[in-house]
Structure formats: C-alpha cells, structure tokens
Amino acid sequence: MSEVKTPWKDYMGDVPMHLEYFQGTMFEAVENIAHAYPNNIAFTFMGRSTTYRRMVQEVERCAKSLKVLGIRPGDKVTIAMPNCPQAIFMFYAVNLVGGIANMIHPLSAEKEIEFYLNASESVTAITLDQFYNKFEHIRQNTKIGNIIIASVKDELSRPIRAGYMLTEGRKIQKIPEDAPVIRWREFMDMARYCFYKNYRVERRAGDPAVILYSGGTTGTTKGILLSNMNFNALGLQTIAASGFSPIDGLKMLSVMPVFHGFGLGIGIHTALIGGACCILVPKFNVNTYAELLIKKQPNIIPGVPTLFEALLRAEKLENADLSCLKGVFSGGDSMSIELKKKVDDFLKAHNASVQVRQGYGLTECVTASCLTPKDYNRVGSIGVPFPDTYYKIVKPGTTQELDANLEGEICVSGPSVMLEYVDNPEETHNTLRR
Numbered sequence: 306m307s308e309v310k311t312p313w314k315d316y317m318g319d320v321p322m323h324l325e326y327f328q329g330t331m332f333e334a335v336e337n338i339a340h341a342y343p344n345n346i347a348f349t350f351m352g353r354s355t356t357y358r359r360m361v362q363e364v365e366r367c368a369k370s371l372k373v374l375g376i377r378p379g380d381k382v383t384i385a386m387p388n389c390p391q392a393i394f395m396f397y398a399v400n401l402v403g404g405i406a407n408m409i410h411p412l413s414a415e416k417e418i419e420f421y422l423n424a425s426e427s428v429t430a431i432t433l434d435q436f437y438n439k440f441e442h443i444r445q446n447t448k449i450g451n452i453i454i455a456s457v458k459d460e461l462s463r464p465i466r467a468g469y470m471l472t473e474g475r476k477i478q479k480i481p482e483d484a485p486v487i488r489w490r491e492f493m494d495m496a497r498y499c500f501y502k503n504y505r506v507e508r509r510a511g512d513p514a515v516i517l518y519s520g521g522t523t524g525t526t527k528g529i530l531l532s533n534m535n536f537n538a539l540g541l542q543t544i545a546a547s548g549f550s551p552i553d554g555l556k557m558l559s560v561m562p563v564f565h566g567f568g569l570g571i572g573i574h575t576a577l578i579g580g581a582c583c584i585l586v587p588k589f590n591v592n593t594y595a596e597l598l599i600k601k602q603p604n605i606i607p608g609v610p611t612l613f614e615a616l617l618r619a620e621k622l623e624n625a626d627l628s629c630l631k632g633v634f635s636g637g638d639s640m641s642i643e644l645k646k647k648v649d650d651f652l653k654a655h656n657a658s659v660q661v662r663q664g665y666g667l668t669e670c671v672t673a674s675c676l677t678p679k680d681y682n683r684v685g686s687i688g689v690p691f692p693d694t695y696y697k698i699v700k701p702g703t704t705q706e707l708d709a710n711l712e713g714e715i716c717v718s719g720p721s722v723m724l725e726y727v728d729n730p731e732e733t734h735n736t737l738r739r
Contacts, residue, residue: 310697313689318678320546324692326720327541328510330533332400334540334578336361341580345554348583349601350390351469353462357580360393367398369499370492374429374451378403378506381516383422383430383449385411385440385564387587391455391489392563393573395431400514400533403506407516407528408564411436419443424528424727425516431455435477437486454480455489457587510534513724517566519668528727529668538720539671540575542691546676547632547662549579549605555631558603560586560594560612566672567637571607581605595621602629609637613648613661628656636664636673642685663687669736670694670721694719704738 327334339357347360382399384406386392399406407425411432418439431453432440440452458466458474515531549555557576561568576583584601640663649660664673665687677688690696697706698713707713725733
C-alpha cells in the first residue's frame with residue numbers, strides 16, 4: 306500500500322492528526338455529556354431553557370412512545386421540522402430505538418415529500434401543524450402508518466405562547482378534530498403504556514442512523530445513508546479542529562436547519578456532544594438573529610455566506626458589542642474573498658477578536674471535512690482536512706493523483722464518509738472507491 310501524503314501536516318497547529326473515536330451511538334454520545342453535566346443548558350428555544358438532564362428524559366419518553374407505536378430497529382421515521390425541541394427529542398429517540406431518522410425540509414412541495422417518504426420507505430412521520438395538509442394529501446401514496454403533529458406553542462413559556470398565538474399562531478389552519486393524526490402531547494403520553502423493559506436497542510457505531518438528501522454532483526436528489534460513527538466522528542473532529550472543549554460551557558447560535566448536514570451535524574450534534582448550549586432558531590430572520598446576537602451573547606456562530614451578507618446590513622447590529630464571539634464559521638457555499646474581508650472588518654469593528662473561518666464539505670461526509678486553521682489564513686483557501694481525513698486531488702472520474710497546481714476533483718477519505726446512497730447501488734459504486 307502506498308504511503309498517504311499529508312502535505313498539510315505542518316499547518317495543523319495544535320490540532321492532532323489522529324483522534325480516538327467513541328464507539329457507541331449518537332444518543333449515547335449525548336447521554337455521556339448529560340451524565341457529566343446534567344444541569345448545563347442543552348438548548349434554549351424562544352425564551353425557554355432545557356437542561357441536558359431533562360433533554361435526555363424527554364428523549365427516553367419519546368423513545369418509549371415510538372415503541373408503543375411499533376417502531377422496530379431499522380424502521381425509518383421522517384422528521385420534517387424546523388429547529389425546535391420536538392425535532393431534537395425525536396431525532397435522538399429514533400436513534401435510541403434503533404430506527405433511522407429521515408430528515409426532510411418541511412417547506413418541500415407535496416410531490417417532493419411523497420418522494421422522500423417513498424425513497425426512504427418511512428413508516429411514521431412527524432411535522433408541525435402548519436404542514437399537516439401537505440402530508441394528508443399524499444399520505445395514501447406512501448407507507449406512512451402514523452403522522453405525529455407537533456406545534457411550536459407546545460414548547461413555549463406561557464407569556465411567549467400568548468404572544469405567539471396572537472401573531473404567528475393565528476395564521477395556522479386548525480386541524481380537524483377527527484384528523485387521523487397523533488398530537489405531540491398525546492404521543493408523549495403513550496410512554497406510560499410502554500411495558501418494554503428493553504426499549505433501548507443496542508446499536509453499533511457503524512450501524513445506519515440518518516438519511517439526508519443532496520443533489521450531489523449529478524444533480525439528481527439522492528438519499529445519503531449515514532452511520533452513528535459518521536456523526537460522532539464529525540462532532541469530535543469539529544471540536545478538535547475548532548479548538549474548543551466541553552468544559553468551556555459555550556453557546557452556539559443554531560440557525561442552520563436540522564434537515565441539512567451543516568445544521569444537524571454541527572449546529573446540533575457537535576454542540577451537544579461538546580457540552581454546549583444550542584440557541585435554537587426555527588426560522589432565519591435577520592432582525593431576530595441580530596436581537597439574539599445582542600441578547601444571548603453566543604460564542605459560536607456557524608452560517609452560510611448569505612447569512613453573513615445579511616448580518617452586514619442589519620441595522621440593529623450597528624453599535625453591538627460582539628466581543629462574546631470565539632468562533633465564526635462559514636460553510637455550505639464558497640465565500641468570496643471580498644465578502645470574507647467585509648465580515649472580518651465587521652467583526653473587528655464590533656470588538657470581536659476572531660475572523661471568519663471557512664469550512665468545506667459535502668453531505669456525503671455529513672457536512673464539513675476541512676477547515677481554515679485558527680491562526681493561519683491563506684486567501685482563497687478552504688483550509689486543512691480534519692484529523693483522520695485525507696484529501697487528494699485526482700484527475701476527474703479517476704483515482705489518479707495530479708501534481709500540485711492542476712485542476713482536478715477532490716477525493717476524500719475518513720471516518721465521516723457515508724455508508725451509501727439509499728437504494729442506488731450504481732451511484733454508490735461510482736462514488737465510493739477503494
């Protein structure tokens with residue numbers, strides 16, 4: 306076997322080339338943190354905080370309810386939700402009972418939702434009340450047995466709930482009383498009928514856990530099957546590459562959506578296995594985001610270039626003090642050299658001691674697999690690969706390595722690389738090479 310070349314080794318700084326990886330499930334990785342820091346805040350949502358201890362209790366309750374519904378190991382459960390507590394409880398509960406979470410955009414068109422449900426062979430789905438009609442219209446064309454309907458108001462503090470019902474809540478169509486759905490509270494109450502002592506299903510690190518969707522390089526939408534290890538490795542790699550540790554008690558502004566690898570992998574899972582607090586933002590709105598930046602003083606903000614562009618124009622941030630920021634990360638799209646300079650100048654003018662750091666990745670590796678080093682920035686660069694991740698530049702369509710300064714395709718290898726494209730052996734064979 307030929308020696309693997311790592312010309313980026315000298316630019317890693319304090320980041321190790323290799324890490325030890327947790328060999329359990331995604332839920333177990335989060336549960337370990339909950340045992341270590343039970344009273345830390347796991348997330349806040351529109352004014353209400355949830356500790357790690359309570360989060361794990363709610364996940365276990367949700368898992369028992371899934372068992373009562375008859376969810377078996379390997380069953381697919383579709384989660385069509387914005388960033389809200391029920392999405393987090395359900396995501397880890399599906400993992401706890403050995404199911405596979407099929408993550409989709411709640412604003413998808415009916416035909417797209419039908420495609421996602423059938424491509425994954427989902428048996429149960431959860432969505433918000435405002436998206437009920439879409440699911441009801443296509444339900445008969447799928448294998449969905451149960452639709453669980455959650456509502457944002459169920460997770461709000463009393464004063465905020467009253468305001469929500471007078472504004473956003475008024476626009477939501479009422480679901481008929483006799484609709485064939487299970488309301489979130491009824492669903493969670495089912496836990497008391499769970500007589501399975503072993504509602505926890507033993508799964509290994511390499512077992513499939515999540516399906517995310519991507520157009521990929523060919524432009525056709527494909528389901529990407531990812532394992533527990535893919536997510537746990539990504540979290541540990543990101544923590545190592547970014548230079549933060551669980552004892553820092555950091556707050557992350559989690560605005561990237563959970564149906565996207567960036568939002569789910571970094572904004573939720575990395576934050577939670579790093580003992581941080583996720584400030585859940587269900588919908589991006591530049592004014593709300595600016596208010597949260599000022600009021601909540603987060604330490605880490607991951608975002609896409611368009612989000613940072615919007616922040617530069619936010620009037621509310623004109624005199625804001627952003628010295629709280631310890632990490633600003635851009636991914637999901639390439640950030641132009643001009644925009645990076647503008648964002649860095651903006652951060653400096655608002656007392657932040659950090660610059661924006663760019664990552665590069667793909668859904669086939671959950672999300673990022675490469676990041677600009679902390680103290681070294683080369684203009685126009687995507688940084689250096691994560692620990693245990695190897696990049697080489699190859700002649701397109703081959704695995705033949707090219708010399709430096711030639712244009713080619715990135716060939717990536719590491720612990721976050723997907724298991725397969727769902728039900729697409731040909732595409733899998735073309736993409737995954739030995």
